[in-house]
Amino acid sequence: MEDFLLWHYDGKSATRRSVVPQTRDGGFVLADPESDWIGDPVAWSDLVVIRQQRGHSAYGHRDRPGWRIGFTGDAPPEFAALLPKNEHYGKWVDKIGLWPAVGTFATLAVVAIFVLFQSPQWLAPLVPQSWENNLGDAMIGDFGNRYCRTPESAAALQALVREIDPKGEARQVEIANIPMVNAITLPGGHILLFDGLVQAADSPDELAGVLGHELGHVRHRDSMAGLLRQIGVGLFLGGFGGEAGNTLSNLVTLSYGRKAEAAADGVAIERLEAADISPKATADFFAKLARKEGSNARVMSFLSSHPVSDDRRRRFETSVVAGRAYRSALTNEQWQAVRNACRDDPNVASPIRWVS
Amino acid sequence: MQDEDQVGRDGFAFEGNWREYAPIAFTNLLLTIVTLGIYRFWATTRSRRYFWENTRFIDDHLEWTGKGFELFLGFVMALVLIGGPVLFLNFGVQALILHGHPLFAMLTALFAFLLLFYMVGLARFRAVRYRLGRTWWHGIRGGSEDSGLRYGVSYVWKTFVGSFLLGLLVPWSMMSLWNERWNAMSFGPHRFEAAGDYRNVFKRFLLFYLFPILVLIGSFVFGAVMVAMQSGAPQGEAPDPDSLVSQLAFVGMAIGIYAALGLIALAYYAKFFREAVDELSLADLNFHFYARTKDWVMLILVDILLVIGTLGIGAIFLDYRHWKFFITNLGATGSIDTDALTQSTTSLARHGEGLLDALDVGAF
Incomplete structure (x- = not known):
């Protein structure tokens, strides 16, 4: 190896030396053949690859x-024979080879995506109810004084809640001064029926159906799952970075998912049945929504995230028992009080356009 | 993308070719997809290694010693340091709105915005520092003693002031931030010196203000032509506003406006980058940048054609094209004393440009 000429930088200055390696125990020293300069001993195991390309090789210490x-x-x-091997794709991938690594990663990715989308439903029931309540209460407070309450409307709403939710699973049911045809369930068992929905409903039975549906979300803790999903997806999609991540995360968290909505519909039908209220009005409500879906392009989360209105209509319709003498969810006076709650409440804050 | 080695001017040369880079680019894409994006830190590192080791300066090549893992680590840190507070503030703002405190919600959102803005500035600084710290030539590396915390503050207020007077101070803001950033950097024992003068790019910047006038004249001409065309139509035939010609003309005008704005931005940036790099020096070395507006236009046009023509797959070659463009247009004159170019004493961050990566801003 006496004539094997290497170039060498010592890392202290940029001066380039021409040296030859002289092997020693487990390594070598570098010597300048034209002067007395001799470098410190180097062990083979200390070498790392810097470059191996097109006939150019470089190693570091x-x-x-x-x-x-x-x-x-x-x-x-x-x-x-004693030089270290170059790293290609990274340590782990090199160890098992490119294609086995691709296969392994792809499998793991599928599992990870499945867990990501399923875990909120698994985890939500594990969160203590009291935590969820505290979190929900802290988030909502008095909702900026946008609850519509008159003594008459409060009594009427309470009567409705007693029928639909006799066990008091929802901790709060309010009419919110928001002119949107929608209703939401927030963490901590808060159900908000938007005034826009109340005004759009043709009968109290419709409102009872929607309330039953939202009660389903409370019972299944869907809003907690939604919150967990928002956090999880946000963290995960951070991995992709940029705008695509944001848009995706909004899309994913927009809805509880069709399965959850269908399950909530099941609760609504069960509660209507128990309260002796006809599901017919709710079915008609969905028929109305279905017509709107066709013509009106306004995006409302209630419409866009729920199962296709027509399917839901059919489900409520088939649950109607022919010949049964249903009763009305509210008396006419009670229903009027609910409808006029926002108009007649002198203290309520002005309506807001809700952007969810 | 040409195959032959392209020798740059004054000492810098790029010796890579895209066919050699293609296996790197494609396997990077594949591994990034199957790891749901996590591999991209290692992918970046592999690409940079290729770019750096095919970049010659005078008698030797550059080396990239950054590691995928440290980029990953930096990203995780950024996620915790920024993602945590942002998540908290996000929920906080939601809660404040729900509670009916829109003013506090706005203030909180403003605070979050300023904080994020500061982080962008900090990230830009750290990115340059990280890249210099991992770039070696003749066994010597670069770096910075500065943490960039003060630069973050400068970034916030100078960008803010830059928007004054209808944005007339933008050139000053950009140039002074460039200078501040590079004056804090070093290679070996030498400090970079950046003395770009915003006054030299100001005239170019004024093109932006000429633009509305051009649009006005353009629409006037456009209207006149339309009227002339319609009056030339046979009598008794009503002019059809929905005709294909007028629709095409409108689409053409919209595209024209965007293209003109992009062109002005490129013309300004070309001048800015030339001025900034031309006034950059390191000991007895003076740097130069030769790309003119038409070179930048060609770069972007081919970028667009490449991406569209390959239905997006070509995007994996953009980094390659940009690095090659940067190096082939970069030059240095003067002299360098390799004996006096001793090792950098700056400290090396153990994590990569995580902040930068999370916020997706470029280093230059």
Whole structure:
């Protein structure tokens, strides 16, 4: 190896030296053939690959920053055999090979996506109800004084709630001064019926159906799952970075998912049945929505995230028992009080356009 | 993308070719997809290694010693340091709105915005510092003693002031931030010196203000032509506003406006970058940048054609094209004393440009 000329930087200055390696126990030293200069001993195991490309090779030293040796062409076999191998794709991938790694990662990715989308439903029931209540209460407070309450409307609403939710699973049911045809369930068992929905409803039975549906969300803790999903998806999609992540995360968190909505519909039908209220009005409500879906392009979360209105209509319709003498969810006076709650409440804050 | 080695002017040369880079680019894409994006830190590192080791300066090539793992670590740190507070503020703002405190919600949102803005400035600084710290030549690396915390503050207020007077101070703001950033950087024992003068790019910047006038004249001409065309139509035939010609003319005008704005932005940036790099020096080395507006236009046009023509797959070659463009247009004159170019004493961050990566801003 006496004539194997290497170039060398010592990492202390940029001066380039021409050196030859002289093997020692487990390593070598570098010597300048034209002067007395001799470098510190180097162990083979200390070498790291800096470059191996197109006949140019360069190696560094694990503990000496900037220390480099390099050569053009091939090293003598006895030298080459002891040099470290280049890293291609990264340590793990190199260890098992590109294609096995692709297969493994793809499998893991599918599992990860499945867990990501399913875990909120699994985890939500594990969150203590009191935590959810505290979190929901802290988030909502008095909702900026946008609850519509008159003594008459409060009594009427309470009567409705007693029928639909006799066990008091929802901790709060209010009419919110928001002119949108929608209703939401927030963490902590808060159900908000928007005034826009109340005004759009043709009968109290419709409102009872919607209330039953939202009660389903409370019972299944869907809003807690939604919150967890928002956090999880936000963190996860951070991995993709940028705008696409944001848009996706909004899309994913917009709805509880069709399964959850269908389950909530099931609760609504069960509660209507128990309260002896006809599901017919709710079915008609969906028929109305279905017509709107066709013509009106306004995006409302209630419409866009729920199962197709027509399917839901059919489900409520088939649950109507022919010949049964249903009763009305509210008396006419009670229903009028609910409808006029926002108009007649002198203290309520002005309506807001809700952007969810 | 040409195959032959392209020798740059004054010492810098790029010796890579895209066919050699293609296996790197495609396997990077594949691994990034199957790891749901996590591999991209290692992918970036592989690409940079290729770019750097095919970049020659005078007698030797650059080396990139950054690691995928440290980029990953930096990203996780950024996620915790920024993602945590942002998540908290996000819910806080929602809660404040629900509670009916829109003013506090707005103030909280403003605070969050300023904080994020500060982070962008900090990230830009850290990115340059990280890249210099991982770039070696002749066994010597660069770096900075500065943490960039003060630069973040400068970034916030100078960008804010830059928007004064209808944006007339933008060139000053950009140039002074460039200078502040690079004056804090070093390679080996030498400090970079950046003395770009915003006055030299100001005339170019004024093109932006010429633009509305051009649009006005353009629409006037456009209207006149339309009227002339319609009056030339046979008598008794009502002019049809929905005709294909007028629709095409409108689409053409919209595209024209965007293209003109993009062109002005490129013309300004070309001048800015030339001025900024031309006034950058390191010890006895003076740097130069030669790309003119038409070079930038060609770069962007080919970028667009490449991405569209390959239905998006070509995007994996954009980094390659940009690095090649940067190096082939970069030059240095003067001299360098390799004996006096001793090792950098700056400290090395153990994590990569995580902040930058999370916020998706470029280093230059």
